[in-house]
Amino acid sequence: MKLSELLRDVTPVVIQGDNSIEISGISYDSRKVQKNFIFVCIKGDTVNGNDFIFEAINNGAIAIITDENLPPKIENVTFVKVNDSKIALASISSLFYNEPSKEIGLVGVTGTNGKTTVIHYIGDVLEAYGNPTGLIGTLGYEFKNKQINIERINPTTPESLELQTLFRNFIDYGAKNVVMEVTSSALYKNRVDFCDFNVGVFTNLSQDHLEIHGTMENYKNEKLKLFRKCALGVINLDDKFSKEIIEKATCRILTYGIDKEADIKASKIRYDNDSVTFIVGLKGISKEITINIPGKFTVYNTLATIGACYGLGLEINEILNLVSTIKNVPGRLELVNNNSNKNVIIDYAHTPDALEKLLMMARQITKGKIIVVFGCGGDRDKSKRGIMGMAAGVLSDYTIITSDNPRTENPLDIIEDIEEGMNVIKANHEKIIDRKKAIERGLSLLKDDDLLVIAGKGHEDYQIIGNTKIHFDDREIVQALLG
Template structure:
């Protein structure tokens, strides 16, 4: 097939080669059939669509299919097919923790196999943990891009690929037809209800990953303490959590700014380790990552060594400290559950008497129902809150902030600074020695979106510059 077709595309503007194949996809905002003519002008000669156009170009072959998304995934897999028998696939889904679990799992597997393991996720794509991630537009790319990246990995001798698998990707069949050696479920809490409409449909989308396990060896790694995790099962699985009824458990001994000391129990083994990433939720993330290594044949001590080597992840509870001992913690927390767990984690490790100043906003054109909930969480758990912009997109920042304020019962310690850079500077200027400024929502992101325009913006760079001024 790939000897006759020069390329496969779902975006008409990307068609470059003659004798290309164009798959028409009907999306939420645009219908691929409206761009068939443009695709043909750019070189497409085979058109795959669910509804045949009334006027057809005699130079082209038109193929009608019942589900163009599934066909696109199957065609992409075939077009970019290489020897994948040696490429282990690990898929990670859940509301929070995907990036951390993927990063830790990749490092664990690299140590186990003594070779490169690839990564596809929120913070980008890379062939190994020693390479810089190349940014991507989505947590899980479109099917064509996924299979192109997997082909690149296979050709470069990569032993496995760890993928963050979003609910959108599962619902929109971006990973249709793929078979995973390990599937991980981290947790489920409110997010993306603008897309899924209910928690039940959100859960059903996530659960699709566990029907895609490779037979007869594929294994599931499931958070057994999570309400939704308890509803998932698989033929071969490891349940993890703090409850002793799970297969893989941990006992927390001590929290500090330097990490969390735990004792991990697996079967008849016990191992003590320090988790460098702060927060109880990172204990869960670390257990999930250990579950991946154990599922693929690792021993608990070797797996623990890999976990201890991941000392920080860009934009994930990333800690900065000034000369006068003001702390800034930057995290991607953009859901009610993520925000609550992050602030509570900071409360456990901060010094007695010090304050938490939380800076956050909410994304525009996304689930509006979580805004007031997040406002309530931030104002209840923090000593001070600075409300600001996130990615406002087509909405007005002041309207988003007003939605957040609906959940805040007292405005006494709440400030509004709509420009995010000014908001961060304001919070840092208010902080005293040992106080913690928690900057939530964007994490690793290096941009802000306003009305279809992206501008460069990086929370981390602003913190670094402000702290440098104190030298």
């Protein structure tokens, strides 16, 4: 494809050189540049691509896109200065792969909690309906049993180049839909620009990622962007931010909820130890459904799923018949099977709101005491630590504060930040820095009707200590200790 064609939706500030050259590939990593590639200089948290322009040229780049001042002219290399390299990368990546998001039903799910669960629920229903569906999110890139050989640069929403590559790969494999998590960071950093979303889903909004956005107002405004990029917004009407999102969205709106009179409403909810049953009402149709996953948030996640599938054009009765195919998601409210018949749940809850809802659900299904093992991540929003400590203290009978992913922070400092919240309410707790020993201690306290909740890491099979990632899986620890 010619460079001029790739620049169709980019307004260059300056073009220095020939824009009719043929481009064979795109990269923003100079080490991956090959012959006749464009190298796009983007700035990361620690690395600036502009520092690697000459390395890229040595590796074969014949065009450079940058939002900084151009270097001296180099023979046979075209330089393009733009206002924002991230936006340019998203645009040219989409065009290079022939705008793949226009060929599929694309669903983006945003919110503080529930994104991973909702994309998997939607995927389950769409697959049961007969629509092959690719998933992009925290658990990786998934499409049937296909091997997706695309490096994961970001933990949840890929950089725009990888994202457009994924779309094209999924389509080549036969996907009719793609369902993806859309993080506030991805919206802030233009990773999902030039994506043609059919449906955007809003789950909820509570405190998180303030180390990136600074304030809740900024965080909320990033989430809002999705509903200016999609054709239909499926919005949780029970969330306090829903009114503002609806008012500022440019898309059509479909609401869901339990407490308010939403378009898709759940009523007559019955909670059991391993399931939840409720009546769904939508467009004059009413049907009782049972999901074999407990908890109030299962109801919300199911309603979001129904809305997204309806927005993709599935017939409502078919959707309501197929929601029974929804399966539990690894590391999300996962009951750990063990030979000792102990009640142990692992969950990814790592925000105050998620931990609170998790423990409220645990209280509904537990006859005995609730024991919690959790910590908070290092180099992340410190202000939520004490709040999570208070939530655990109020809603559990005993808490063991431990390490999560301390990263470059002192684990004890993080634990003491959490403990400040617990001390406010004089909650019963202890501190064990070693996460394995903390889990072992929690298991030792369990009696027959008690429940141990191990929160914060869920599906993760590692700990990040300093700058080193080591293997660590809460599930494996429990099963090794209990058999």
